[in-house]
Amino acid sequence: MKSKTEQINNSEPVVAVDIGGLILKNPVMTASGTFGYGKEYAPYIDLNRLGALIVKGLSLEPRKGNPPPRIMETPCGMLNAIGMENVGVRAFIDEKLPFLRPFDVAIIANIFGETIDEYKKIAAILSAAEGVHGLEINISCPNVKKGGIAFGAHPDTAYEVTGGVKSLTDLPVIVKLTPNAGDIAEIAESVEAAGADAVSLINTLTGMSVDVEQRVPHLKNITGGLSGPAIRPIALSMVWEVVKRVSIPVIGVGGIMDANDVLEFLIVGARAVQIGTASFINPRATLDILEGIDNYLKRHHITDINDLIGTLRDGCPTS
Amino acid sequence: MSLLVGQIVQNRELVPRYFFLMSVKLPESLATPLPGQFVMVRVRDRRDLLLGRPFSIYAFARDKTAPVIELLYRTTGRGTIALSRLKSGEYLEILGPLGHGFDIFPEMKKIVLLAGGIGVVPLSFLASHYRKLPINDRLRIIAYLGAKSADHIVGMDRLQETCTDVKISTDDGSSGYHGFVTELLADDMESYLHGDSVIYACGPPAMMKRLAKLLGDRPISCQVSVEERMACGVGACLGCAIHVKAVGDKTRYRRACQDGPIFDIREIIWN
Numbered sequence: 001m002k003s004k005t006e007q008i009n010n011s012e013p014v015v016a017v018d019i020g021g022l023i024l025k026n027p028v029m030t031a032s033g034t035f036g037y038g039k040e041y042a043p044y045i046d047l048n049r050l051g052a053l054i055v056k057g058l059s060l061e062p063r064k065g066n067p068p069p070r071i072m073e074t075p076c077g078m079l080n081a082i083g084m085e086n087v088g089v090r091a092f093i094d095e096k097l098p099f100l101r102p103f104d105v106a107i108i109a110n111i112f113g114e115t116i117d118e119y120k121k122i123a124a125i126l127s128a129a130e131g132v133h134g135l136e137i138n139i140s141c142p143n144v145k146k147g148g149i150a151f152g153a154h155p156d157t158a159y160e161v162t163g164g165v166k167s168l169t170d171l172p173v174i175v176k177l178t179p180n181a182g183d184i185a186e187i188a189e190s191v192e193a194a195g196a197d198a199v200s201l202i203n204t205l206t207g208m209s210v211d212v213e214q215r216v217p218h219l220k221n222i223t224g225g226l227s228g229p230a231i232r233p234i235a236l237s238m239v240w241e242v243v244k245r246v247s248i249p250v251i252g253v254g255g256i257m258d259a260n261d262v263l264e265f266l267i268v269g270a271r272a273v274q275i276g277t278a279s280f281i282n283p284r285a286t287l288d289i290l291e292g293i294d295n296y297l298k299r300h301h302i303t304d305i306n307d308l309i310g311t312l313r314d315g316c317p318t319s
Numbered sequence: 320m321s322l323l324v325g326q327i328v329q330n331r332e333l334v335p336r337y338f339f340l341m342s343v344k345l346p347e348s349l350a351t352p353l354p355g356q357f358v359m360v361r362v363r364d365r366r367d368l369l370l371g372r373p374f375s376i377y378a379f380a381r382d383k384t385a386p387v388i389e390l391l392y393r394t395t396g397r398g399t400i401a402l403s404r405l406k407s408g409e410y411l412e413i414l415g416p417l418g419h420g421f422d423i424f425p426e427m428k429k430i431v432l433l434a435g436g437i438g439v440v441p442l443s444f445l446a447s448h449y450r451k452l453p454i455n456d457r458l459r460i461i462a463y464l465g466a467k468s469a470d471h472i473v474g475m476d477r478l479q480e481t482c483t484d485v486k487i488s489t490d491d492g493s494s495g496y497h498g499f500v501t502e503l504l505a506d507d508m509e510s511y512l513h514g515d516s517v518i519y520a521c522g523p524p525a526m527m528k529r530l531a532k533l534l535g536d537r538p539i540s541c542q543v544s545v546e547e548r549m550a551c552g553v554g555a556c557l558g559c560a561i562h563v564k565a566v567g568d569k570t571r572y573r574r575a576c577q578d579g580p581i582f583d584i585r586e587i588i589w590n
Contacts, residue, residue: 033556036554036555040555041553041555044321064570065557068547068548068558068560068561068572069547069548070557071556073368073397075367076366080556082556082558085560085572281369281370283320283551
């Protein structure tokens with residue numbers, strides 16, 4: 001990493017951001033579940049250029065996932081019901097992490113469980129592994145001990161799971177919030193109180209699509225998570241709500257396709273962003289976005305991206 | 320490898336509002352595709368049609384000016400209908416070639432192709448590939464082509480150029496054998512032996528299931544090309560799950576895109 005003065009002298013804007021003590025080269029992260037374990041995209045992009053690489057959600061034991069069809073395109077978006085398929089945390093460490101270690105990029109493990117105890121166990125295992133730089137907790141999963149209601153749907157359970165993970169790790173902890181909750185900002189406040197180092201939002205919105213000729217759902221699971229540009233305005237307004245209510249960094253996620261979309265989130269107050277569905281369409285989306293951000297900063301004579309964050313002005317565009 | 324922009328050379332309607340033949344000129348950086356591989360094809364600047372669509376490659380040529388791939392496709396939904404409306408000269412986004420192709424067995428004497436409808440696409444590319452091998456002289460390629468009706472038969476012209484024999488079946492009897500294409504194959508099955516023949520198939524799941532049943536315990540090699548909805552095509556989204564047998568009585572899902580789209584028929588669990 002070059003010093004700040006050096007970068008200014010070379011007229012390259014500073015794009016590094018601090019996410020709860022984790023310094024990222026730039027604010028562009030890959031969203032969990034859209035970038036595999038990193039290796040899948042290595043033939044397409046230089047992983048070293050990413051701000052952070054968030055891997056597919058990990059559970060304590062391997063999970064087989066849902067029967068197909070698992071995905072369906074909807075206008076400006078897609079539904080998915082993958083069913084949390086993953087190799088499990090131990091196989092991740094043994095089989096996937098060695099490939100990632102040589103890269104100079106922050107590796108963040110996304111984790112989920114069905115009980116708080118499971119979350120804690122996974123967090124402890126990953127904290128002992130070399131090459132994991134942060135954890136992202138997916139609290140959108142059903143809590144089997146509380147009737148299957150998502151941990152993230154209530155402030156109390158969100159608090160409990162965040163506190164549980166924090167008690168077992170020294171790694172920075174990001175909590176990924178679900179939009180399928182009553183008041184997402186209340187959940188954000190709750191996880192901040194429990195010690196979360198950052199929040200990321202939004203996870204997918206529950207959606208559905210039906211084949212009217214056969215009168216059957218397009219997904220075997222019936223419902224799925226909606227992602228893509230269709231959800232971006234919703235994500236942006238939720239980020240806007242949350243940044244007003246918490247002081248920890250907020251990571252904007254939801255339908256980001258290009259640099260303009262990223263800038264919207266940053267101006268509203270997000271300190272970093274995650275790129276998800278866009279990578280499916282263009283494996284180079286993250287890097288194209290980085291170039292676009294760089295151009296914008298230069299065009300606006302902004303020397304440090306942090307000076308742009310949370311600078312939304314009053315009023316509306318003038319012609 | 321990266322997302323490429325291709326220019327449509329032609330996009331011709333073969334069967335009205337149903338089958339289309341498209342050829343696309345691509346940049347030099349396109350890797351030479353193998354029979355059985357596919358590409359993700361996407362209409363540009365259409366965020367409403369967000370995802371690419373996976374298409375098996377029908378033919379490939381690297382002419383003097385640029386690599387050209389041919390796609391033969393059926394319109395099944397919004398994405399393919401939008402593609403079918405594109406005119407020559409217009410541009411597309413192409414990612415690929417993706418997945419792994421069919422295994423090639425140069426020691427075989429007979430190549431058996433079993434195609435159901437649009438399933439002819441990767442098999443036709445495979446037949447032309449075999450014809451270019453030095454073993455061409457002694458090779459017999461027999462194609463079994465099934466369709467709904469006579470006017471839904473596609474790919475015949477190319478198969479007649481590459482195959483020793485092309486046998487047709489239709490569901491309504493309007494052309495060739497009246498019945499399932501697997502029944503046509505069943506009649507000849509005794510002449511295809513393990514070690515001297517290999518079967519390649521692509522078609523609807525019901526056809527594949529009948530083929531699996533027909534093969535039973537016969538040890539003859541059989542590779543199939545599968546289809547499933549995909550978002551990324553590169554193994555990341557896990558959308559294109561194919562249910563396969565695992566160790567013992569267990570089953571698991573494999574990815575049509577990266578683990579396939581070619582599988583040994585015996586590995587797959589046909590529902």
